[in-house]
Amino acid sequence: MDYMERYPEYKFAASQAQQFEWMRVLYPVLFERVKEKVKSGQFIPIGAAWSEFDANIPSGESLVRQFLLGQRFFEKHFGERSKVFWLPDTFGYSSQLPQLVKLAGAEYFFTQKLSWNSINKFPHTTFYWVGLDGSRVLTHMAPSETYNAQVTSGQLVDSVKNHKDIAYSNESLYLYGNGDGGGGPLEAMLERMRRVEDVDGLPRVKSAHPNEFYEHVKKTAKELVSWKGELYFELHRGTYTSQALTKKLNRQCEMLLRDVEMLSVVAQTVDPSFVYPAEELTRMWQQVCLNQFHDVIPGSSIEIVYKDSTAIYEEVVVSAVALKQQALSSLVASPADAARATGLAVVNTTAWPRTEVVAVPGLAQQAGSGGVQQMRKRDDVALVLATVPGCSVHAVDLSTQAAAVEQVAPVRVVREEDGSVVLQNAFVAARISADGRLTSFVDLQKQRELVPSGASGNVLELFDDLPIYWDAWDIEIYSQEKVRPVRGATITVVDEGPLVASIEVEVKVGKASSMRQWISLSASSARLDFDCDVDWHENRKCLKVAFTWDIYSDLATYETQFGVVQRPTHRNTTWDMAKFEVCGHKFADLSEYGYGVAVLNDCKYGYSALANTMTLTLLRAPKAPDANCDMGRHSFRYAVYPHAGTFSDSNVVQEAYHFNSALSHLPVDLSATNLAALSSFFALDNAPNVVLDSVKAAEDDSRDVVVRLYETYGGHARAVLSTSLDVVAAHATNILEEKDAELELQQAAQGQSVALSFRPFQIVTVRFSASPRK
Template identity: 35%
Template sequence: MSTTSNMLYTLEKLKQRIKTIENLRYRDQIELNPFWVLEDHEKEIHPAIPQSSLWEKKSIGYKWSGYDTYLWIKYDEIHLPKTFQNKKVLAYFDFGKHVGDGNNEGFESLAFLNHLPYQAIDANHQELFIPKDFYHKPITLAFRLWSGLTGGHGNKPVHHEVKTSFLCWLDEDVDDLYYTSLAIWETIEVLKMNDPNHEHISQLTELLDRSYLLIDWNLEYQNNQLFYQSLADANNHLNSGLSLYDKKSSINVFCIGHTHIDVAWLWQLKHTREKVIRSFSTVQRLMEMYPEYKFMHTTPQIYENLKLDDPAIYQFIKEQVKKGNWEIEGSMWVEADCNLTSGESLVRQILYGKNFFKKEFGVDTKVLWLPDVFGYSWALPQILKLSEIQTFMTTKISWNEVNQIPHDTFMWKGIDGSEILTHFLTTPWKYQAKDNFYSGYNAILAPFTIDGAWRKYQDKDLNQDILISYGFGDGGGGVTREMLEMRRRMDRIPGLPNVKTTTINEYFDKLHQTVKQKNHLLSKWDGELYFEYHRGTYTTQAKVKKFNRMLECLYRQVELLSVNAYLIASNSFIYPKTSLDIGWKKMMTNQFHDIIPGSSITEVYEDAHRDYEKAYSIGKKALEDASNQLIEQSNHDLTVYNDASWMRSDIVFVPTKSMLSFYDNKLKIQSQKINDGYLIFVRDIQPLSFKQLTMKEENELTKTTVFKYSDLSLKTPYYQVLFDSSFRIESLFDIENDRFVSVEGHKMNELQIFEDKPLTYDAWNIDIFYQEKKTTVDKLVSSEVIENGPVVFILKNIYEYQDSIISQQIIFYANQRRIDFNTHVDWHAKKQMLKVAFPVNIRTTKATYDIQFGNVERPNHWNTSWDWAKFEVVGHQWADLSEGNYGVSLLNDSKYGYDIKENVMRLTLLRSTTYPDPKADIGEHDFIYSLYPHHGTWKEANTQHHAWNVNQPLIPVFGKTNESDCSLFKFNMDSIVVDAIKKAEHDDSIILRFHEYKGNRGKLEIESDYTILSYQEVNLLENELSAWINHHVIKTTINPYEIKTFKIKMKK
């Protein structure tokens, strides 16, 4: 760019001129004033315009406010002037406060044209074009306005003002001049930022300047016709000059319209249903105006509600899907969290999602589209491959705090060796620093975005085609007319990549072809995609996480027992698929990536708890119905069910006030009377089977114990334990293995409090500096031995911390090595985090964590920046530190945040964030964590089995069964976990799904004490992978961490 141009402030002048003509596009403005308003107190989802005598007349400047408040505004009997008849007529509205870009806060409204829903009017969509067939008739415009919420800043009213409403016609020459000028000016700015000597800077600046010199600004307020003619002349000169450039670029930016609509976040599920209607109605209007416009949206849950709420828009979508304008993709029921959600739940997310899209739209989705989730399980590649998904897309991982994943297009290798083509969007945040590798998924189509997305892309040698999803999002809104106009122009401007429209499948089909041709340049990532941010989401909103874990376990049991009942009593028992589907959908909806992580407002969790209660009621009734088919009432019998795929010996709690003794084949069972029942130790229950016990009344209790306790010292059959004065474990000696589990000078089961004030994203983040300030919970209120008998020893301790009470029962067992810490917390802290710490006498450089369909090893040290970043990680039911011949596992029933470094095992129990939910985690909590010291490694010691016992206790039912000791399925390998036994989706076959979890390979045989007639291997969608085999034993091979699913026909 020349020195003369700089001295003359050419670009500054042009920027001002472009801003001036922005409003000149709207010709012959007629103010729409007054208007009528009516408060809407019903808050129904998508109501019609109300018929009421309470409408009030108001004028421009009218102020309205509220928190989750609705207001109707109506303009009656609008007649277009005759001078508008051959023009492009629009109405323009500004109704309220604008906050941010993506309808996260601020007003939103749905416009009704002559009483029919028409489009959204919000901060980013203020034009409403009148269809030509309305030009000769009276027009009524009505708007249902929503005040919005305050995004977790308390229930404060949001204040709005009706600032503007007018009717006009659009001068298409000036509109064209405005957008073309804006696109060129912004391109020049981008080129200057990247290369001040770029050849196109001076060319484009000169073209734009010479065009604007043709505008006779002296006539702006004098001769309207001649002034607008000079604007048209400038536009012709600009477009003629631009057409002379031969744009040559080998880079293609493919664009798909999109609006990210969080199922819930700073708003509730009910608000999302209205956001969807507003956003999708806007898509409809824009598609009528721009035939090249392609739009994509995920989330079957959203479409299912839309089908009920607005059948007309739903039908429009189905028509556009057939035409190829509206793309159905994404695959999951909701865009689910992939850290906390179990493996089987992830399978169901895709199964329900793909089945819905296939049934409703005839579309078989091929992409998992998860732009905004907070981490990516190593199990995902295998899940996707077995669900007929070819490509995985995300972008949130670009928010990593420290380390950047070194590729944006690569093969991601999963826990079992499955590979999935993975692609990251590289769209920059608007005006972000050049060295910032953050990317987004709500692109604004502008030269900065187009240029920046290519510059940020790390695999330029492999691929010259990148993808942008554009449109305002999070709270919906979507694409604007400006974005569509800018795309048309950017595709013509030299110095920028080519800018094309696409569909997701067109883009990824092309990408697959590209990487196939350049496979030698395609990189591979083998391991989890750990997100170095939002680590607090493993813990925040603990009750939601506990409910989810409980329901995942419950629904597995329900399906399994329902299959049992179906096989045994097929004439009288109906498998409860309809009700289970309702429960699964409620569970899956709340696995959305802003609900289960704990990052939503108070009202979202009130809704979630109601959903969970409903799902729980459905599950419990189905469990009772199945049990009633399998177990006959009897006053002298007790049936215990083992839902695990291995033989099991464990404690059973029997609720009863009677004095009883228990027998297994006439052999008396060890039992211990406690306040509200008995604890009995039941041995050797066959896998997936019932065990029949008998009960006899007793006149007196026999009091015996195997535990010796005095003066802070306890001896159990397995351990010598020494407590300190606050009843933390000062010393833990393993008698059987003749070694200390504890570390001298360090306390075990130490409850630790940390100041928890992250820099940003309160509910989401834990920042590493939290470790600088630690307080221990040591104010002991009371301690007492509440049980000491032949089965258990229980020590109850109560602590105070500020306004919070922690009550804990430490349980030692006579017949197993596990030590349980049953904990009740009445939590009232703010901005503080509760952890429990177990320093252990183990030497190893890595820890192992339970994840979906397997486990992952992570560093037990701080060697590299990648290790530092993993200062808080996610695990499911257990984590372990093992040497060659000894180890310690830390188990839990509802926690996910682990912190294991330098042989200190810590579990994060509670947080107390204040944004966006100021009430987060305040109140009462019940949870269990357990310590399991063991001989050998976690594999040899079967840590998985002991974690299962904590999460899925043996099920006792009063009554007797004829199915005692009959295993539904038995496996000849000890490293198999059964994930699901259910009825098939589309026929009467039985689905058996399991995975290998120890990293073993071998020949597997599966038998049943019922009769297997035939079987075939299927994928996670229950589509066949092999032919049917007629045999009573299932024979297959299994690889390390492999998921297998079989469809089985069984004799009923």
């Protein structure tokens, strides 16, 4: 503020709504002074988001909330939205960001981090970035190649030399000040800035709002080039894996908050006394978005940060679990003690029907419920077979379990003479060798062996992990030359069906670590699950698991936010080679014509695929900046899922949701409850390539309901979205929930529906207006 008084030309930009919120709460007088400088144009709120987030790890809905919280804060407190998405220092950029930026009311994008690429120099400075769905945003990367410029003549000259698109636009942004660690511009920098405004031999310099720069470029630049798809950062690939607990808690919070919002929307409709917890949900999303800052969730912060962030995540989990339970209790009129339950209220928050085995802790076998399997020794739970329609609460009668189980082919366990064990159901047969490896995986319906002769899956590999510069940030390509397969496992049969069969694998990992793994197959799915418990005490090592398939493709498919991205399985060029470790979300898939296999996970993000071998990175052990990073116990899950057809013909996306969002359940007394009214509170028809991702109350009116959907496989679609909730109107909106075109409501079998059109990878948000309360 003092500099602004003494240097009227000085303009300062701050990019995170979270920081302004802290100032508003802790330093309200200073915040009011800042607001005055915002009005005068010297203090510039910028960025459009709650924090300068990591763009690799957060889910699509998390990115929506970053923009929703950020833009609403800027508009509420400063009377304006940010036109510039400002993200100088994150470690890669999702291909869905251009679409999200546009849907958030912004127009431009700024960064500079790709100048750090370790293999290929990024070829552009000012260009149009074209996203997964075809959305375009005007993008600029500071040719000074820093956000900590010091206002020196050398840096100013370099800004001209490094400008790769100067033939189309001879202007650039220059960010000066001490950024990392705070501090901002110093007085000496402001004095130098005055002196270099118009000096012979240097580019002309002036202080200006970033909007002015972008608007002038948009108006005057001719024939700017375009870059399609993700902006992959060729460095800091270790951030997909470091600080594993942080990533696990983030995924858990994302899935929990999804359930809480959807169930709370329905609960307030069913139960007039239920109040949608809008303020608490906003607070929890703010906390999650804070932890998605680009040095927290990637794992590149100091140790004390993770004590704070873990406490924040765990508090969100506790609060979200409590809110979910409140919503379920409002939906189910007669919850019962598990020991006296006659049935289960099973909740499916996905929009497609699911038949699954549900694990129910503490459920006693009642008379006549002999079909309930209680054999899972490590959990001591009962296993119940449930078939549940999409977006519904469904009653499962425990007294009919025996009959229900008889209708499905049981899963069997076969012990082989060589010590291996075969788990087999109606879909697949999986042979696990005596050392815990998957040596055969047969699709019984297609009579296809998926593991090539002499190869294996579930191969645990331990790498030396010694980056050149930055421990927590980097995984190097040369590390893959120093791999040691983990051997010496012992296996024990744990469960033998009829609903679930599983074996336990114990193996020593490295010098000081160990893993217990439960490999299981249920009667209801072709998916083979691997539940892992690791006691990890390595020093600069990396643990991966590899699967080699009898499938050949030049491309592997990885889930990204609201869609998928394909990357090469070869290293023909330096651009291909640079992607030896890539980011994916809930799955990666390798498919050829007619068949494919996906690797699923519940909290991992680092993948690689070379030829026909897919690898998932499980744990790292960097020693800086946190000397104790990831030391201790970890639990996580991964799975393999075979499917007929190419990826686009499969239901891999749906299966990945199943793996990450288990069916919720509540013990009930069926004689005292009626769940029929809770069937299909939302339904999605005619478009298997469209996913209903989230349902929430509108920000400015908790009676209105916001539904977000996206096209996930890369094709056009026409879908019918119906709801049994009492609604009177529907509108298409942006992600800020502002009404746009009105959608025609049609009568549906249960309630009302709207017809929606999708282009490939399009994100569509629908706002239903509720009937006034009587």
